[in-house]
Amino acid sequence: MSATPLPTQGAPAPAAPRRLAVPEWVRSFRPGIALAGLVVAFFVVAMIVPSLLTGHDPYAVNLEETLQAPSWAHIMGTDQSGRDLYARIIYGARESLLIGLGATALGMAVAILLGVLAGLGNKWVDGIVSRGVEVMFAFPILLLALLFVAVFGPSVTTEIVAVGLGTAPGYARMVRGQVLAVRDSGYVEAARALGHPYAKVVRRHIFPNAMRPLVVVMTLGVGQSIVWASGIAFLGLGVPPPSPEWGALLNAGRNYITQAWWLEVMPGVAIVLFSLSLTTLGRHLQQRLEGGVNR
Numbered sequence: 001m002s003a004t005p006l007p008t009q010g011a012p013a014p015a016a017p018r019r020l021a022v023p024e025w026v027r028s029f030r031p032g033i034a035l036a037g038l039v040v041a042f043f044v045v046a047m048i049v050p051s052l053l054t055g056h057d058p059y060a061v062n063l064e065e066t067l068q069a070p071s072w073a074h075i076m077g078t079d080q081s082g083r084d085l086y087a088r089i090i091y092g093a094r095e096s097l098l099i100g101l102g103a104t105a106l107g108m109a110v111a112i113l114l115g116v117l118a119g120l121g122n123k124w125v126d127g128i129v130s131r132g133v134e135v136m137f138a139f140p141i142l143l144l145a146l147l148f149v150a151v152f153g154p155s156v157t158t159e160i161v162a163v164g165l166g167t168a169p170g171y172a173r174m175v176r177g178q179v180l181a182v183r184d185s186g187y188v189e190a191a192r193a194l195g196h197p198y199a200k201v202v203r204r205h206i207f208p209n210a211m212r213p214l215v216v217v218m219t220l221g222v223g224q225s226i227v228w229a230s231g232i233a234f235l236g237l238g239v240p241p242p243s244p245e246w247g248a249l250l251n252a253g254r255n256y257i258t259q260a261w262w263l264e265v266m267p268g269v270a271i272v273l274f275s276l277s278l279t280t281l282g283r284h285l286q287q288r289l290e291g292g293v294n295r
Contacts, residue, residue, distance in 0.1 A: 036277035046093035056087035067260045077262040092244030103225035106164030115175025141166035149237040178210040219282035223275030
């Protein structure tokens with residue numbers, strides 16, 4: 001039985017197998033984030049140029065094709081007037097997204113005004129603003145929005161204002177908390193100790209760093225505003241027909257849910273997909289911005 005010969009002293013060790021270098025973008029690729037981005041991009045295109053995604057007229061009535069189930073001719077079926085449901089969802093993205101964006105922008109604008117005033121003001125100003133926000137919190141968002149729509153009538157503008165004012169108190173609390181946290185931070189105290197004017201400290205340190213997390217909140221808020229607006233429209237207080245706004249489609253299809261399920265399912269899927277995709281992108285953006293501070 002022969003022994004295995006030992007390698008001679010000084011002989012080079014066998015080379016380790018080389019590994020292929022994986023690009024950084026491949027290692028950081030997340031299919032869920034990419035899919036969410038594609039969904040959002042699809043609906044943004046539908047909002048800007050809906051004719052690129054469908055050749056059907058969303059308002060064309062055809063009584064010979066009423067309540068047809070999904071098929072190759074109408075991939076999402078037709079409604080009670082024979083209109084192509086897919087085309088109506090595509091064209092309805094413009095009003096739905098405008099409501100979501102407008103309501104979020106309005107709610108955040110009111111919240112920034114109240115939150116910064118409370119966070120930077122004295123204890124009396126903070127107390128008055130905080131008590132006012134708590135009073136607004138006493139009214140549920142949906143109830144406040146319904147009251148506003150009932151008084152001023154259903155329209156896109158009314159829904160934007162109603163949902164925007166309904167979401168403002170929650171944003172205001174968040175803004176106030178962020179301003180107070182940044183105002184009491186070490187780098188702000190250092191800037192004050194160095195003799196910088198208070199207005200300059202607010203402009204260069206407090207405001208930018210307090211507003212940074214709100215980018216994520218606004219991303220999430222658009223989807224939430226669309227859901228609230230759809231709930232208002234489902235109750236019959238949304239944009240009047242024949243608008244293809246997603247909530248109006250849900251309201252129009254509820255009377256036919258037992259014989260034409262697609263009239264409720266398809267708009268509902270569109271709302272859920274868009275809101276879920278925005279939430280996914282918002283959470284991802286939050287992870288990317290976490291810990292970043294502008295000093």
